[in-house]
Amino acid sequence: MHVELTINDSPRALFVDESESLATALRRAGHTEVLCGCDGGTCGVSKVFVDDEVRMACGMDALEADGSTIRTVQSLGTQGALHPIQQAFVDHHAVQCGFCIPGMIIEAAALLAENPDPSPETVRAAIDDTLCRCTGYQKPVRAILDAAERLRTQPEAADGVIADE
Amino acid sequence: MNNSADSSAEAAEVHPLEWDEPEDNRKPPEDRSSVSNRVEKVDDTKLVTGEARYTADFVHDFRSVGRVSVVRSEIPHGRVLDIDRSTAESIDGVWAVLTPDSDVVPESLYTSAGQSYPEPSPWDMHVLHEHVRYVGDPVCAVVAADQPTADRAAETIDVSYEEYDHVVDPDAAFSSDAPQLFEPDEVANEIVGHDYDRNRMAHIEGELGSVSSAFERDDCVVHETEWETIRQSHANVEKHTALAYADEDDRHVLITSTQVPHHTRRQLAHLFDIPIRDIRVKKPRVGGGFGGKQAMVIEPIALACSLAVDRPVLYEASRSEEFGAMRSRHPMRVRARSAVTEDGSIEALELYALSNTGAYGSHGMTVAGNVGSKPLPLYSKVPNVRFEADIVHTNTPQTGAMRGYGAPQGTLALEGHLDVVARDLDLDPIAFRQAHYMEVGDLDEIAGMMGGEGAERRIRSCGLDECIERGKAAIGWDEIEQPDDPDCHRGVGMALSAQGTGVAGDELGGAQLMLNEDGSFHLHVGGVDIGTGADTAFVQIAAETLGCSPEKIVIKSSDTDVTPFDYGAYASSTTYISGMAVRKAAAKVRERLFEWASRMLDAPIGSLIAADDRIHHETTGESVTFEDIGYESMYGEDDREHIMATGSHSTDESPPPFAAQFADVTVDTTTGEFTVNQLVVAVDCGVAINPGMAEGQIEGANHMSYELAVSDGIAVGADGAATVESFDEYGLPSATETPPIEAILVETHEPTGPYGAKSVAEVPTNTVPPALSDAIADAVGVRIRSMPITPATLRDKLTE
Ligand code: FES
Ligand code: FES
Numbered sequence: 001m002h003v004e005l006t007i008n009d010s011p012r013a014l015f016v017d018e019s020e021s022l023a024t025a026l027r028r029a030g031h032t033e034v035l036c037g038c039d040g041g042t043c044g045v046s047k048v049f050v051d052d053e054v055r056m057a058c059g060m061d062a063l064e065a066d067g068s069t070i071r072t073v074q075s076l077g078t079q080g081a082l083h084p085i086q087q088a089f090v091d092h093h094a095v096q097c098g099f100c101i102p103g104m105i106i107e108a109a110a111l112l113a114e115n116p117d118p119s120p121e122t123v124r125a126a127i128d129d130t131l132c133r134c135t136g137y138q139k140p141v142r143a144i145l146d147a148a149e150r151l152r153t154q155p156e157a158a159d160g161v162i163a164d165e
Numbered sequence: 166m167n168n169s170a171d172s173s174a175e176a177a178e179v180h181p182l183e184w185d186e187p188e189d190n191r192k193p194p195e196d197r198s199s200v201s202n203r204v205e206k207v208d209d210t211k212l213v214t215g216e217a218r219y220t221a222d223f224v225h226d227f228r229s230v231g232r233v234s235v236v237r238s239e240i241p242h243g244r245v246l247d248i249d250r251s252t253a254e255s256i257d258g259v260w261a262v263l264t265p266d267s268d269v270v271p272e273s274l275y276t277s278a279g280q281s282y283p284e285p286s287p288w289d290m291h292v293l294h295e296h297v298r299y300v301g302d303p304v305c306a307v308v309a310a311d312q313p314t315a316d317r318a319a320e321t322i323d324v325s326y327e328e329y330d331h332v333v334d335p336d337a338a339f340s341s342d343a344p345q346l347f348e349p350d351e352v353a354n355e356i357v358g359h360d361y362d363r364n365r366m367a368h369i370e371g372e373l374g375s376v377s378s379a380f381e382r383d384d385c386v387v388h389e390t391e392w393e394t395i396r397q398s399h400a401n402v403e404k405h406t407a408l409a410y411a412d413e414d415d416r417h418v419l420i421t422s423t424q425v426p427h428h429t430r431r432q433l434a435h436l437f438d439i440p441i442r443d444i445r446v447k448k449p450r451v452g453g454g455f456g457g458k459q460a461m462v463i464e465p466i467a468l469a470c471s472l473a474v475d476r477p478v479l480y481e482a483s484r485s486e487e488f489g490a491m492r493s494r495h496p497m498r499v500r501a502r503s504a505v506t507e508d509g510s511i512e513a514l515e516l517y518a519l520s521n522t523g524a525y526g527s528h529g530m531t532v533a534g535n536v537g538s539k540p541l542p543l544y545s546k547v548p549n550v551r552f553e554a555d556i557v558h559t560n561t562p563q564t565g566a567m568r569g570y571g572a573p574q575g576t577l578a579l580e581g582h583l584d585v586v587a588r589d590l591d592l593d594p595i596a597f598r599q600a601h602y603m604e605v606g607d608l609d610e611i612a613g614m615m616g617g618e619g620a621e622r623r624i625r626s627c628g629l630d631e632c633i634e635r636g637k638a639a640i641g642w643d644e645i646e647q648p649d650d651p652d653c654h655r656g657v658g659m660a661l662s663a664q665g666t667g668v669a670g671d672e673l674g675g676a677q678l679m680l681n682e683d684g685s686f687h688l689h690v691g692g693v694d695i696g697t698g699a700d701t702a703f704v705q706i707a708a709e710t711l712g713c714s715p716e717k718i719v720i721k722s723s724d725t726d727v728t729p730f731d732y733g734a735y736a737s738s739t740t741y742i743s744g745m746a747v748r749k750a751a752a753k754v755r756e757r758l759f760e761w762a763s764r765m766l767d768a769p770i771g772s773l774i775a776a777d778d779r780i781h782h783e784t785t786g787e788s789v790t791f792e793d794i795g796y797e798s799m800y801g802e803d804d805r806e807h808i809m810a811t812g813s814h815s816t817d818e819s820p821p822p823f824a825a826q827f828a829d830v831t832v833d834t835t836t837g838e839f840t841v842n843q844l845v846v847a848v849d850c851g852v853a854i855n856p857g858m859a860e861g862q863i864e865g866a867n868h869m870s871y872e873l874a875v876s877d878g879i880a881v882g883a884d885g886a887a888t889v890e891s892f893d894e895y896g897l898p899s900a901t902e903t904p905p906i907e908a909i910l911v912e913t914h915e916p917t918g919p920y921g922a923k924s925v926a927e928v929p930t931n932t933v934p935p936a937l938s939d940a941i942a943d944a945v946g947v948r949i950r951s952m953p954i955t956p957a958t959l960r961d962k963l964t965e
Binding site: 017019027030032033034035036037038039042043045072073074076077078079082086089090091092093094095096097098099100101102105121123124125127128129130131132133134135136137138139140141 | 203205206208209210211212213214215216217218219221222225313399400401402403404450451452453455483484485695696697698855857858860861862864865866867868869890891892893897899900901903905906908
């Protein structure tokens with residue numbers, strides 16, 4: 001079976017197995033930035049945007065995603081030009097092993113698109129289903145609050161990223 | 166075992182307070198160029214963009230990679246009689262089914278503990294087991310073209326067993342009529358004090374002075390308390406993952422999520438009878454370890470599978486295997502006893518631990534040893550100290566190394582006990598501790614009282630007073646306000662902790678540094694970054710030594726074919742041991758750079774200083790850049806030299822870092838519900854090489870410690886099987902469930918460490934259970950001694 005997807009702005013046709021998850025299909029297609037930390041739906045690290053909605057890619061059948069637009073963490077920024085959220089994670093030393101970070105950044109991007117000035121409690125609630133074993137969440141929360149501030153003062157830094165999608 | 170007065174006098178001579186420290190190792194903050202700066206973590210941009218590669222990502226380098234599914238014992242204890250694999254083998258896409266008697270499966274006994282050689286753990290395991298000892302023991306492995314096929318085939322395999330009696334409770338296991346887990350010929354490399362008739366894999370004890378005579382004194386009050394801790398999961402978000410293949414030279418390569426690449430190479434070589442030179446272990450980015458990957462847990466299965474099918478094979482554990490069949494923190498019952506005079510002088514301290522090592526003995530003795538050897542030395546002024554532990558087997562999942570390594574269990578018992586005593590004798594809990602704890606200049610004999618690995622040590626840095634002072638101020642120790650609601654009470658509690666920095670006398674790290682012609686450097690380190698930021702710390706140490714900017718250094722670490730040797734990431738050793746190897750290599754390269762600069766500037770070496778990627782003449786201001794030196798030394802007319810050097814470091818020192826933990830809690834006495842308003846932990850880790858990363862370590866460790874206080878951990882059923890299969894069933898505190906944690910860095914200077922550093926990542930793992938237990942006692946007068954502290958246990962206690 002095959003599905004047609006737009007992944008980070010590129011159209012892709014993927015052959016997928018009937019019961020294959022979107023996460024497995026994306027990883028097979030080389031999108032190893034989509035990470036998996038559990039047996040499905042409980043760690044949050046596999047988060048991607050599916051038609052602008054945050055989904056755990058492991059919890060969705062690849063077939064169900066047919067025709068949709070997928071954005072992974074790689075749609076945000078590159079190593080040479082980080083997105084303000086990514087930059088804030090770096091600046092705050094909010095990254096340790098990094099395994100939860102793509103999922104956490106996707107969730108932060110969704111939050112800040114909706115709510116540009118969240119409280120610390122709102123940030124914690126937003127990342128509540130993304131588990132992190134390394135950081136105790138202190139620095140990620142601070143990084144997301146700082147990213148919100150950066151995006152408010154310099155919205156152009158995130159241009160072409162998640163704005164008006 | 167016991168240190169006489171004479172031997173301590175001798176020890177005082179070999180442990181002078183003055184340490185022969187390189188002159189430039191101690192720099193005031195304003196003179197530091199890289200060290201103690203918040204340098205960007207070297208792997209961060211690839212981590213935040215998702216371009217970093219973890220083990221499972223490497224399957225894309227191959228055309229086809231076999232996937233593994235392991236059939237695990239469904240009974241707690243017994244012997245495999247028959248394995249019916251016919252259906253599995255007939256399934257399309259199944260490449261091989263491995264059983265304990267397959268040719269590629271080694272017959273020899275081994276330990277999974279990734280320790281130095283010979284391992285201080287019994288060799289009591291097989292790669293696949295005929296004699297199964299817990300629900301989850303690996304029996305059979307299926308290799309197939311993809312994961313669903315492997316999993317489906319594994320389900321069809323029918324294993325029949327002869328069932329034996331089993332035992333789950335450690336007290337019950339430790340008796341001569343309990344079912345016995347090991348026959349004498351089923352263990353090699355046995356550990357001191359083993360008594361397998363009673364399921365005891367080890368017994369250890371040590372004493373300073375005479376505890377029993379202090380307990381008999383009329384002027385002393387004797388207190389006895391008992392404490393219990395849960396079986397905690399490492400819960401590293403990246404599961405254990407290993408990719409095994411043969412390269413084009415027909416050598417065996419493992420890309421694996423490990424903390425111990427070199428130990429893994431040696432252990433695989435011994436187990437599979439392959440020369441060490443023919444095995445290459447590469448560690449890519451690792452998604453957390455915390456001790457769970459200081460074990461060769463899945464690599465033997467991956468290698469055996471790859472040998473069987475002669476193709477690359479990936480074994481990625483499932484999350485339910487992570488909880489039920491990988492490793493966990495040893496659950497323990499610890500008894501504390503003390504003899505204290507009316508006016509609060511501690512005359513004797515004693516800890517006894519009963520440690521449940523589960524089905525196998527990896528790290529069993531050494532973790533139990535640390536229950537005593539980490540917390541007790543904190544109170545070096547106490548004249549009589551005793552520690553004893555029994556480590557017993559049960560038919561439950563395997564335990565192993567976990568961040569803190571016995572210290573969390575011991576710290577709960579000791580710190581909790583001291584608080585009980587202080588309250589009972591109406592003493593100020595902080596002043597009571599302060600009157601007995603170690604200070605600079607002390608000779609710590611307690612760390613060495615069990616003999617072996619932990620020798621006596623001279624204390625050369627100690628910031629405990631400042632940790633307490635700043636922690637108290639941050640939590641508002643003296644100004645807690647009670648809530649308006651009359652049913653709610655607020656309290657504060659505290660605990661202290663000491664750890665070590667590496668295993669004294671049993672560590673080794675190597676580094677190599679090479680100059681490129683453009684003045685940049687390649688740094689190869691055996692040391693292992695499992696997400697901690699170790700690579701960045703290495704770069705900072707090298708940059709500080711060389712006088713270059715950290716961006717000029719390209720680091721490669723943990724590839725046994727390419728990088729120097731290293732014991733690996735455990736025992737809080739990496740910055741201290743491997744970092745010192747880096748410092749030594751860099752110091753030698755710096756000498757060569759000065760030699761070349763002196764020639765090029767025609768100036769004596771003594772007149773030169775290195776800074777900002779160049780070497781300057783102190784007075785004339787003339788300079789050459791590292792790039793000038795690079796080109797001249799490589800392409801110059803006369804002399805040529807590749808400027809490079811190696812460094813290797815090993816030491817008997819293991820200086821303790823210190824932590825003072827504070828917890829602020831509000832308890833509702835009607836429901837037992839409690840809110841942790843704040844955790845504050847002040848840590849003396851010497852000079853923090855990178856304060857941002859150090860704070861991250863402290864916050865993460867305190868989060869793990871909080872979990873140890875409030876979570877059920879991995880509960881086991883009547884058959885000893887883990888009842889937790891997914892994160893949903895495991896109490897890893899989420900963002901909203903985690904209290905605010907304030908990390909405070911208290912700087913001291915440890916002369917034996919690179920630029921004054923000692924360890925940081927473990928000590929804050931030890932302290933939340935006792936501090937929270939104290940805070941609750943302060944708030945409502947009841948004390949929880951069996952972890953976890955939950956609203957239900959608290960409500961029960963309140964209504965007692
Ligand atoms: S792998 Fe998708 S939520 Fe864990
Ligand atoms: S940074 Fe390691 S799991 Fe979050």
